[in-house]
Amino acid sequence: MKTVEQYDFAGKRALVRVDFNVPLNEQNEITDDNRIVAALPTIEKILNDGGSIVLMSHLGRPKGQPSEKFSLKHIVKHLSETLNRNVKFASDCVGEEAFELSAGLQPGDVLLLENLRFYKEEEKGDEGFAEKLSRHGDVYVNDAFGTAHRAHASTTVVAKFFPEARMFGYLMAAELKNAEKVLNSPERPLTAIMGGAKVSDKILLIESLLDKVDNLIIGGGMAYTFSKAFGGNIGKSICEADKLDLARELVAKAKEKGVNLVLPVDCKIADDFSNDANTRYASNSDIPDGWEGLDIGPESIKTFKDVIRGSKTILWNGPMGVFEFDNFTDGSRQVAEAIVEATRNGAFSLIGGGDSAACIAKFNMDDDVSYVSTGGGALLEYMEGKELPGVKAIG
Ligand code: AMP
Numbered sequence: 001m002k003t004v005e006q007y008d009f010a011g012k013r014a015l016v017r018v019d020f021n022v023p024l025n026e027q028n029e030i031t032d033d034n035r036i037v038a039a040l041p042t043i044e045k046i047l048n049d050g051g052s053i054v055l056m057s058h059l060g061r062p063k064g065q066p067s068e069k070f071s072l073k074h075i076v077k078h079l080s081e082t083l084n085r086n087v088k089f090a091s092d093c094v095g096e097e098a099f100e101l102s103a104g105l106q107p108g109d110v111l112l113l114e115n116l117r118f119y120k121e122e123e124k125g126d127e128g129f130a131e132k133l134s135r136h137g138d139v140y141v142n143d144a145f146g147t148a149h150r151a152h153a154s155t156t157v158v159a160k161f162f163p164e165a166r167m168f169g170y171l172m173a174a175e176l177k178n179a180e181k182v183l184n185s186p187e188r189p190l191t192a193i194m195g196g197a198k199v200s201d202k203i204l205l206i207e208s209l210l211d212k213v214d215n216l217i218i219g220g221g222m223a224y225t226f227s228k229a230f231g232g233n234i235g236k237s238i239c240e241a242d243k244l245d246l247a248r249e250l251v252a253k254a255k256e257k258g259v260n261l262v263l264p265v266d267c268k269i270a271d272d273f274s275n276d277a278n279t280r281y282a283s284n285s286d287i288p289d290g291w292e293g294l295d296i297g298p299e300s301i302k303t304f305k306d307v308i309r310g311s312k313t314i315l316w317n318g319p320m321g322v323f324e325f326d327n328f329t330d331g332s333r334q335v336a337e338a339i340v341e342a343t344r345n346g347a348f349s350l351i352g353g354g355d356s357a358a359c360i361a362k363f364n365m366d367d368d369v370s371y372v373s374t375g376g377g378a379l380l381e382y383m384e385g386k387e388l389p390g391v392k393a394i395g
Helices: 034-049 072-083 096-103 120-124 127-134 157-161 170-184 200-210 223-229 241-256 298-309 330-344 354-362 377-383
Strands: 013-017 052-056 088-090 110-113 139-142 166-168 190-194 215-218 260-262 266-270 279-283 292-296 313-317 348-351
Touching: 013 034, 034 052, 034 072, 034 170, 072 088, 072 110, 088 096, 096 110, 120 127, 127 157, 139 157, 166 170, 170 313, 170 348, 170 377, 190 200, 190 298, 200 215, 200 241, 200 313, 200 377, 215 298, 223 241, 223 292, 241 260, 260 298, 266 298, 292 298, 292 330, 298 330, 313 330, 313 354, 313 377, 330 348, 330 354, 348 354
Parallel strands: 013 052, 013 139, 052 110, 088 110, 139 166, 190 215, 190 313, 215 260, 313 348
Antiparallel strands: 266 279, 266 292
């Protein structure tokens, strides 16, 4: 794997694709700078070598139009403070001003380009646009794992203009190494914990994991489709009526492949989709009409924890319940606690993708697991066995 580690950036201008798609509040202040922090090792390596940097990123979904709301100028102050230097800003990523600024960079300088998605060419993977971007650097570094599954101009196409000098940043390299460890060389037993709202979002991942894992735990909203598929009454719990056959097929496949598929047997139900709803515990196959399961119940928690504690490699994707409501976080919290305990006892734990990362952060356990991925869709696609265009482009 070609990474920044082996490259000497002295006197070079590095064009670095980062994922600075950070959340901003109404006052355009950054509410969580994890994505910036995650890119720091790569930025520091280049600067310490004596190179200069042109940073490029997207922010939100401006749909090919410039917009005040999605301007990356909002992050310049925070980025300057974080890097302890004055970050320059180009208000059009491929305008004349941007090329003048990048041409004038001195060792130690950092330039941030305006949101790439102000041009529709970015998401289209337009070659002319990619070529323009390539003029900003002598070397191309991709450190944006979160967008590695997109064949966009800045994540994929631009790499062809750097046949001799394209490489992964530290974040990208770490993401790939950790995902690979789970997929290709896990210490066993290997357990995947899947949760979240819908089975349909994760079918491909579940199918591909069935070839790899020893245990597959399924919780969260998607579990009710399984309960329903086997004749349970699930009240008004979230369910995908057109996926009942699929749920039965997945259970049969697990059996055929000798995978221990663990489904919840009980749940915490509510008479309304709200934190203040009335609650009770119920069997997953016997939820009264008008009630819905919003978290896993105590028996399921116990079984899930036992399986997790006995695992040597763990992948967690998706919460066990509606963790955004404090009264329905217990299942996710206890699963997280078991993962932390297994990690302390030597297991490797990868927390992957969007909501599970948000969950582990909410519980302040980020530092107690082996790795929290910054990629949502990208990690899922990688785990499904797909080749990511942004990874392939580096070669
Ligand atoms: P995903 O993006 O597919 O990982 O889904 C995450 C979302 O699933 C979170 O916002 C959770 O609130 C939601 N979720 C988890 N369990 C349930 C449930 N039992 N009913 C409804 N939504 C759920």
